[in-house]
Amino acid sequence: MGLLRKDKVKDERVINMQNKIYREISVLVAVICILSILVKMYVLGMGFKHTFTEYIIIFAQGIYFLIRTVNLGIFTDEVEIHDQQNKIPKRTKILIYSLAFGILFPLFLGVRSAILYGEGGWQSVETFFMVLAFSLMFYIPLAFVLLIFHELAKTHSDKAVEKVLDDPEEDDSNDEKY
């Protein structure tokens, strides 16, 4: 039966092109989900529960990608290549960006609350500082949580790399030099 017979010859160029297409499909699915969320929430006025499926698809893609890259040790390679090509190491960048977000977003929330809920004058200033203080207490630790998460992922990925590079025929399993 020709329909069920698997092709024996696998052309690497064809496989590479197919993999590229699968990659584009995953980006397309994420874009469609984001558009769906935007249309449902802002055009059709639907609530969050109507976009649950789209959020699951987007987060499931990201989480699956993260788990697979960590388990295959590719996460380590990504960090290594990044650090080779950039002056600021990835770990430092994550800390800087997440701290910047942890400060800027509370500032935005403080200003927004002061404008929406403030009654003018000192009351608005008080609202600003109160919202800022509580937001900073939440978002600054989040920056460190992200860094810890990155370190855990890197450690797990490093172990996966060592396992893959472990050569049972060599005495010194860590064959970094020669």
Add this chain to the structure above:
Amino acid sequence: MTKNIKLKMARAEYDLSQAELAKRVGVSRQTIGLIELGKYNPSLNLCIAVCKALSKTLDDLFWDESN
């Protein structure tokens, strides 16, 4: 795939670690390690880049003499 001992020996000639060679070629240490262990099939471009980094030819480093 069999191990690539020739690559390892060429790297030793230049006293390079896997990480140092990886940096010169523009790949990760794991990739160089996997090529040496015969667990990864590099593209022609990568083979050429490795040869240039070690001043060797493709035959010197990647020709499979067992065939």
